[in-house]
Amino acid sequence: MKLVVAKSAGFCFGVKRAINKAFEVALREKNVFTLGPIIHNPQVIDALAAKGIGVANDIAELKRAGAKKVIIRTHGISLEDRNMLEEEGFELMDLTCPYVQKAQRYAKLLKDEGYQVVILGDIEHPEVIGLKSYAGKDAWVVKGSEGLSKEIKNRAGLVVQTTQPVEELKKLVSRLIEQTKQLKVYNTICSSTALKLKETEEVATGVDVMLVVGGRNSANTTQLARLCENLSVATHHIETASELEENWFKRAARVGLTAGASTPDWIIDEVIKVLKGYGRT
Numbered sequence: 001m002k003l004v005v006a007k008s009a010g011f012c013f014g015v016k017r018a019i020n021k022a023f024e025v026a027l028r029e030k031n032v033f034t035l036g037p038i039i040h041n042p043q044v045i046d047a048l049a050a051k052g053i054g055v056a057n058d059i060a061e062l063k064r065a066g067a068k069k070v071i072i073r074t075h076g077i078s079l080e081d082r083n084m085l086e087e088e089g090f091e092l093m094d095l096t097c098p099y100v101q102k103a104q105r106y107a108k109l110l111k112d113e114g115y116q117v118v119i120l121g122d123i124e125h126p127e128v129i130g131l132k133s134y135a136g137k138d139a140w141v142v143k144g145s146e147g148l149s150k151e152i153k154n155r156a157g158l159v160v161q162t163t164q165p166v167e168e169l170k171k172l173v174s175r176l177i178e179q180t181k182q183l184k185v186y187n188t189i190c191s192s193t194a195l196k197l198k199e200t201e202e203v204a205t206g207v208d209v210m211l212v213v214g215g216r217n218s219a220n221t222t223q224l225a226r227l228c229e230n231l232s233v234a235t236h237h238i239e240t241a242s243e244l245e246e247n248w249f250k251r252a253a254r255v256g257l258t259a260g261a262s263t264p265d266w267i268i269d270e271v272i273k274v275l276k277g278y279g280r281t
């Protein structure tokens with residue numbers, strides 16, 4: 001049985017940076033909390049909790065828990081939340097991914113230049129909630145090109161949630177070109193997600209069984225699992241090595257492995273170790 005691992009499996013740049021800094025601060029300080037889970041991976045949240053970094057879901061919880069320092073996760077937060085945290089006197093450790101910060105800066109720039117800001121993304125996603133707060137009161141969030149308001153006619157400025165597919169951006173731009181007099185576009189899509197999808201597809205098309213490793217609550221990991229299923233390869237989405245079943249691989253000559261942007265190396269390594277333990281890799 002040959003094992004093929006996608007090169008980009010696991011943490012992306014922004015998550016790696018945030019998790020390393022969170023573990024570093026855990027060594028030095030107490031009463032540190034993240035506002036919401038730092039990433040969508042229960043094992044990493046547990047590992048951080050074991051080092052003393054807790055999770056609070058809102059300011060009231062932070063206060064009740066006696067938090068001093070608050071970690072802002074990679075998706076970023078809204079301006080309103082940031083102001084509230086500062087007013088309450090919390091010390092902030094901002095681990096917003098630099099690519100998300102760039103999208104926030106562009107949203108503000110477009111608003112300041114008088115454009116009506118259009119955000120391509122998922123309106124309920126924390127990153128988009130944050131972006132919208134920089135984009136002004138008349139900002140419009142669109143998921144796909146369908147939800148575009150006919151009211152947007154004059155000067156429109158577009159920014160994109162970092163994890164959106166480029167095909168959606170192309171469709172939306174062509175709609176906006178037809179509808180508006182002036183259009184300014186900042187392509188703020190992060191290449192990491194697209195690369196992971198591309199590599200996963202390449203691996204999945206050449207194997208008998210595909211393993212997708214990562215949190216079941218991770219949108220990125222679920223997206224990878226859906227991609228593999230759609231390619232009609234036998235796909236197993238697991239969070240840890242403990243879920244592996246040897247009989248999945250009985251007739252497999254080639255097994256592929258990929259992992260979401262929030263899956264740490266140690267979990268991927270454990271999965272590979274168990275597969276090797278089956279004695280057929």
Ligand code: SF4
Pocket residue numbers: 012013014015074097098099100162163190191192193261
């Ligand atoms: S996927 Fe891209 S934008 Fe999101 S945290 Fe990772 S590097 Fe940053």
